[in-house]
Amino acid sequence: MTSQELTEQIFKKQTFLCVGLDTDIDKIPTYLLSEKDPVFSFNKAIIDATHQSCVAYKPNIAFYEALGASGWRSLKKTIEYLHTEYPELYTIADAKRGDIGNTSRMYAKAFFEDLGFDSITVAPYMGKDSVEPFLEFENKHTILLALTSNEGAYDFQTQKVDGEELYKKVIKTSLDWNNSENLMYVVGATKAEYLAEIRKIIPENFLLVPGVGAQGGSLEEVCKYGITSNVGLLVNSSRKIIYASDSSNFAEIAGAKAEAIQNQMKDELAKL
Ligand SMILES: O=c1ccn([C@@H]2O[C@H](COP(=O)(O)O)[C@@H](O)[C@H]2O)c(=O)[nH]1
Numbered sequence: 001m002t003s004q005e006l007t008e009q010i011f012k013k014q015t016f017l018c019v020g021l022d023t024d025i026d027k028i029p030t031y032l033l034s035e036k037d038p039v040f041s042f043n044k045a046i047i048d049a050t051h052q053s054c055v056a057y058k059p060n061i062a063f064y065e066a067l068g069a070s071g072w073r074s075l076k077k078t079i080e081y082l083h084t085e086y087p088e089l090y091t092i093a094d095a096k097r098g099d100i101g102n103t104s105r106m107y108a109k110a111f112f113e114d115l116g117f118d119s120i121t122v123a124p125y126m127g128k129d130s131v132e133p134f135l136e137f138e139n140k141h142t143i144l145l146a147l148t149s150n151e152g153a154y155d156f157q158t159q160k161v162d163g164e165e166l167y168k169k170v171i172k173t174s175l176d177w178n179n180s181e182n183l184m185y186v187v188g189a190t191k192a193e194y195l196a197e198i199r200k201i202i203p204e205n206f207l208l209v210p211g212v213g214a215q216g217g218s219l220e221e222v223c224k225y226g227i228t229s230n231v232g233l234l235v236n237s238s239r240k241i242i243y244a245s246d247s248s249n250f251a252e253i254a255g256a257k258a259e260a261i262q263n264q265m266k267d268e269l270a271k272l
Pocket of ligand 1: 020022060094147148149150186187188210211212213214215236237238239240
């Protein structure tokens with residue numbers, strides 16, 4: 001999916017919500033555990049209940065890898081279900097990959113070709129040759145970790161190198177890489193005030209903004225500093241939506257949570 005198509009979906013559905021599928025077998029309703037594939041059953045129910053309120057889904061790959069081969073099967077079924085039932089929805093593999101070039105190329109093939117994700121999160125630490133193999137794929141996005149939502153972001157990302165914060169250097173440097181038009185960036189909602197500075201460097205790029213909900217980030221603040229006339233934001237919430245209830249109507253309650261965020265987003269979109 002192109003950025004233009006994603007923007008069209010955002011205006012059409014009046015939402016820039018991304019629902020995080022951080023599906024933890026220990027947190028899903030226990031009655032699902034008797035199903036053949038409890039993780040997929042949970043994801044399917046969440047997707048069916050929330051798809052009208054979001055434009056994207058972001059499975060965090062760690063939750064699937066932790067279950068070994070069966071986790072990978074559940075992930076594949078989930079992405080195939082999205083492709084078949086809701087092809088208009090944007091998909092993000094939150095995998096935080098990046099390695100020497102030939103290895104990165106294999107990661108890119110795994111997530112873009114085999115699984116068919118629209119995008120993948122990538123760590124910038126190993127530099128240009130570790131990221132460019134992802135950028136070569138047409139109509140696929142590489143979402144570079146710029147300023148993350150966690151406390152540890154202050155250990156390196158906000159430290160100054162030659163007088164400039166590292167996260168700014170990462171963004172500026174990445175703009176010179178081949179196919180940089182395929183870049184998006186992760187900026188944590190918990191660091192919303194930094195978005196004003198970030199928008200001076202990348203006024204148009206899409207930002208994936210995790211941290212609203214369980215991590216305490218504010219949607220209003222994110223929009224205040226980060227929204228553009230084309231929106232340019234995908235705001236993710238995972239636990240606050242998918243674990244809103246562990247009763248038999250968990251999906252319905254997740255759907256209501258997602259709709260409540262969509263309503264806040266509608267108000268923000270009305271201001272543009
Ligand atoms: O800076 C980052 C980068 C990624 N994440 C991921 O987003 C979700 C957030 O989940 P919540 O339950 O809404 O807190 C999760 O998959 C993280 O690994 C992030 O939080 N911050």
